[in-house]
Amino acid sequence: MFSWLEKNPFFFAVAVFVVIAYAGVVEVLPGFANNARPLESKKPYSVLELAGRQVYINESCNACHSQLIRPFKSETDRYGMYSVSGEFAYDRPFLWGSKRTGPDLARVGNYRTTDWHENHMFDPTSVVPTSIMPAYKHMFKKMADIETAYASALTQKEVFNVPYDVEGQTKLGTWEEAQAEVKAQAEAIVAQMKDPEVKAAFERGEIKEIVALIAYLNSLK
Amino acid sequence: MHPCNSINYDYTVAKYFMFSTILFGIVGMAIGTLIAFQLAYPDLNYLAGEYATFSRLRPLHTSGVIFGFMLSGIWATWYYIGQRVLKVSMAESPFLMFIGKLHFWLYMILMVVAVITLFAGISTSKEYAELEWPLDIVVVLVWVLWGVSIFGLIGIRREKTLYISIWYYIATFLGIAMLYLFNNMEVPTYFVSGGMGNWWHSISMYAGTNDALVQWWYGHNAVAFVFTVGIIAQIYYFLPKESGQPIFSYKLSLFAFWGLMFVYLWAGGHHLIYSTVPDWMQTMGSIFSIVLILPSWGSAINILLTMKGEWEQLRESPLIKFMILASTFYMFSTLEGPILSIKSVNALAHFTDWIPGHVHDGTLGWVGFMTMAALYHMTPRMFKKELYSKSLMEAQFWIQTTGIVLYFASMWIAGITQGMMWRATDDYGNLLYTFIDTVDAIIPYYWIRAVGGLLYLVGFFMFTYNVYKSIFSGRALEKEPTSASPMAA
Numbered sequence: 278m279f280s281w282l283e284k285n286p287f288f289f290a291v292a293v294f295v296v297i298a299y300a301g302v303v304e305v306l307p308g309f310a311n312n313a314r315p316l317e318s319k320k321p322y323s324v325l326e327l328a329g330r331q332v333y334i335n336e337s338c339n340a341c342h343s344q345l346i347r348p349f350k351s352e353t354d355r356y357g358m359y360s361v362s363g364e365f366a367y368d369r370p371f372l373w374g375s376k377r378t379g380p381d382l383a384r385v386g387n388y389r390t391t392d393w394h395e396n397h398m399f400d401p402t403s404v405v406p407t408s409i410m411p412a413y414k415h416m417f418k419k420m421a422d423i424e425t426a427y428a429s430a431l432t433q434k435e436v437f438n439v440p441y442d443v444e445g446q447t448k449l450g451t452w453e454e455a456q457a458e459v460k461a462q463a464e465a466i467v468a469q470m471k472d473p474e475v476k477a478a479f480e481r482g483e484i485k486e487i488v489a490l491i492a493y494l495n496s497l498k
Numbered sequence: 499m500h501p502c503n504s505i506n507y508d509y510t511v512a513k514y515f516m517f518s519t520i521l522f523g524i525v526g527m528a529i530g531t532l533i534a535f536q537l538a539y540p541d542l543n544y545l546a547g548e549y550a551t552f553s554r555l556r557p558l559h560t561s562g563v564i565f566g567f568m569l570s571g572i573w574a575t576w577y578y579i580g581q582r583v584l585k586v587s588m589a590e591s592p593f594l595m596f597i598g599k600l601h602f603w604l605y606m607i608l609m610v611v612a613v614i615t616l617f618a619g620i621s622t623s624k625e626y627a628e629l630e631w632p633l634d635i636v637v638v639l640v641w642v643l644w645g646v647s648i649f650g651l652i653g654i655r656r657e658k659t660l661y662i663s664i665w666y667y668i669a670t671f672l673g674i675a676m677l678y679l680f681n682n683m684e685v686p687t688y689f690v691s692g693g694m695g696n697w698w699h700s701i702s703m704y705a706g707t708n709d710a711l712v713q714w715w716y717g718h719n720a721v722a723f724v725f726t727v728g729i730i731a732q733i734y735y736f737l738p739k740e741s742g743q744p745i746f747s748y749k750l751s752l753f754a755f756w757g758l759m760f761v762y763l764w765a766g767g768h769h770l771i772y773s774t775v776p777d778w779m780q781t782m783g784s785i786f787s788i789v790l791i792l793p794s795w796g797s798a799i800n801i802l803l804t805m806k807g808e809w810e811q812l813r814e815s816p817l818i819k820f821m822i823l824a825s826t827f828y829m830f831s832t833l834e835g836p837i838l839s840i841k842s843v844n845a846l847a848h849f850t851d852w853i854p855g856h857v858h859d860g861t862l863g864w865v866g867f868m869t870m871a872a873l874y875h876m877t878p879r880m881f882k883k884e885l886y887s888k889s890l891m892e893a894q895f896w897i898q899t900t901g902i903v904l905y906f907a908s909m910w911i912a913g914i915t916q917g918m919m920w921r922a923t924d925d926y927g928n929l930l931y932t933f934i935d936t937v938d939a940i941i942p943y944y945w946i947r948a949v950g951g952l953l954y955l956v957g958f959f960m961f962t963y964n965v966y967k968s969i970f971s972g973r974a975l976e977k978e979p980t981s982a983s984p985m986a987a
Binding site: 283284293294297298299301304305308311313331335336341348349351352354355360361362364365366367371372375377379380405409410411412422424426429431435436437452 | 536537538540543544547548551552553554556557619620621622623624625628649652658659660665668669672673676680685687688690691694695696699701702704705706707708709710711712713715752756759760762763764766767769772773774775776779782845848849850851853854916920921922923927928929933934937938941
């Protein structure tokens, strides 16, 4: 059979494909619907949090920080309750990471404050003296992309039936409503920050990347 | 004489891809060396503002090396080997020649835009699939062009039976096509929202655990079909050619090929051990990773035994040395992988520096050495020039081997240290170390790794220089060498 396949490239290619694809069909497909079921207490990200999540992605924070707590005592002691599937139902994409050069962030909202994040992002060694993390000062200058975040939330609502605007869930609303919501959420964070430029910018109606990122990190619980 | 000896193979496209292999090799490895030093000495993060932080450069390094260096290498060898084992010249088909050139130029455009977007921080965050959707479409086009080249050349072949290398090229093509398509399924938000925000932004079709499952099904098997399958295609052609020895066993080739095809994808689950994917998938990933030793070692043993009775060539030819060390690293890495997949070992090693260590003994040792050996072998035949310097090649071999050893040894120690420190508790069950303690402890190993990486990069420059000198000032060859590549002392 094999020598026949080696003379018939078409059937050879078909055979290779079937043999390769088989594992995917058996392993990946069966659990799909189950894994996507959200935890009951889980709410979709707000627009500001999504904008912050995008900053996290753009800077590839996931290259050094995981967001997956494994079910070991050493990890639950260090980071909090271990991760369960239903927590990630609104994570598009997932951000588990594959390497911990820095600590896990899955529940960083429980034990770090806005103030701490602000210092840490501006100069990591000011809060962790031997930190090898680079400073992300440009986040204090660049504007958060709220419009794309809104488009992203809307897409999740329309295409994937993520329960925005459902009773008891996160409110999305129209673009104008969403902007007002973002402003209110940002205001609470800016009030706890000390950077004068970020504050001044917010007075002008501008929301910097750092504000969105902190909103996202605070939401990780 | 065989009538096919009169075919004039056309290496135009192979040469293009050879140059891009070297170019992206330098770029990818230089960035790799820089980010290795950044971990040991963080001030290096500020060389170019926000554009040179470790986090921005890391995807550039991985994509640059995997899709720049390794894929270029696979394509350079395809456009060389394909014609020769199918006994047909690309010059005979203007269409395939056009496709080949289009393949190259579209790929170059893609790579340039990819570098710019990654520098700019435009990323989907999925490892080795960071490009946004417009570029994903270009990737698919480039891939289709390669497919046309493969099956087009096979369609007009004179040699009826497909040689082993062709099996592996077909598998690389099909495997990556399937994986890439499914993993990069995403919805552009601009169109759904009626024109809001960035037009290039997208969100993944899968959420959370499912996204992770598809990503590591892809990520693990990108390793399979680029790092492994594509490189085996090369060694099955170049080692017999360079040594003048036939492949040890056809049956073993068959077993290893079909075994690898069947088993490899199952093993993807080992990236998700102790995550939230269902337990049976984690177990399958673990078990199949161990089964994977059989086909992997099948190929490696088949390759090593090809040298049976001819081991003195190892002493005489640095080129054979590169290939045999490559296979040895392949065996080494495909034993280490299964060990890391055992649940209890994974619990210790996952998330630590042992993992980059494991990746790099495979990529630097196996992929890098084999790709450079392939390019060395092709140079005298494509340019009709003697290789410039044997002693330079010897020196390069030892410098790079030292680099690899420093790299993986330091990362093993760092990884195990981290893993042990993360879980260490005192007599009362309290954690003994803070996270930053574990970072401080491994800084010395980061220095050693960076130096190892630097040695490898230096070796790559020696390789580049040797190839450059061979092409431009090597002694001209009157006829093509039949086996061992001629090289000046």
